Amino acid sequence: MNVEKTPLEGVLILEPRVFGDDRGWFYESFNVARFNEIVGKEVSFVQDNHSCSGRGVLRGIHFQTAGAAQGKLVRATAGEIFDIAVDLRKSSQTFGHWTGALLSAENKRQLWVPAGFGHAFLVTSEMAEVQYKVDDYWSPDHERSLRWDDPSVGIAWPDVGEIQLSDKDRVAPDLNLLNAQGDVFE
Numbered sequence: 001m002n003v004e005k006t007p008l009e010g011v012l013i014l015e016p017r018v019f020g021d022d023r024g025w026f027y028e029s030f031n032v033a034r035f036n037e038i039v040g041k042e043v044s045f046v047q048d049n050h051s052c053s054g055r056g057v058l059r060g061i062h063f064q065t066a067g068a069a070q071g072k073l074v075r076a077t078a079g080e081i082f083d084i085a086v087d088l089r090k091s092s093q094t095f096g097h098w099t100g101a102l103l104s105a106e107n108k109r110q111l112w113v114p115a116g117f118g119h120a121f122l123v124t125s126e127m128a129e130v131q132y133k134v135d136d137y138w139s140p141d142h143e144r145s146l147r148w149d150d151p152s153v154g155i156a157w158p159d160v161g162e163i164q165l166s167d168k169d170r171v172a173p174d175l176n177l178l179n180a181q182g183d184v185f186e
Contacts, residue, residue, distance in 0.1 A: 060120020
């Protein structure tokens with residue numbers, strides 16, 4: 001497995017070794033021992049999530065606050081997405097910075113987004129299925145969203161035409177308000 005570091009410490013792009021021949025292809029999408037070695041700690045995933053969305057759907061920027069913060073291992077198993085992470089750790093030199101990667105069924109790349117980061121994706125193909133593992137359960141009391149187009153974060157989203165958002169994501173606060181409310185990480 002090829003591991004690519006990003007400008008945000010702890011956020012990693014994982015690219016598996018794919019074995020192909022005239023019958024098709026095979027690859028190991030997850031190995032707990034290898035993954036824990038890569039991230040440098042023991043991670044126990046407790047839930048797998050699977051979504052299907054059309055072109056222009058943007059899900060996020062989501063995170064859960066301390067006490068139920070989630071790490072996520074994300075991949076696209078059909079289609080293509082632009083997947084991003086935003087550093088929400090006030091003590092970090094990269095607080096408010098973002099990084100992103102194209103994940104697709106074709107490139108089979110995965111993005112590891114540790115706790116302390118916001119996460120979102122934008123569907124860039126006609127349709128995409130996204131699967132991700134999380135290391136803590138969904139907690140509505142801890143669930144928060146960051147505004148997808150917050151100018152202080154400045155995410156360079158690909159142009160896919162009209163963006164489709166949930167009602168919750170459409171009214172998400174910006175980073176300054178989240179920080180003032182104490183909803184970011186120390």
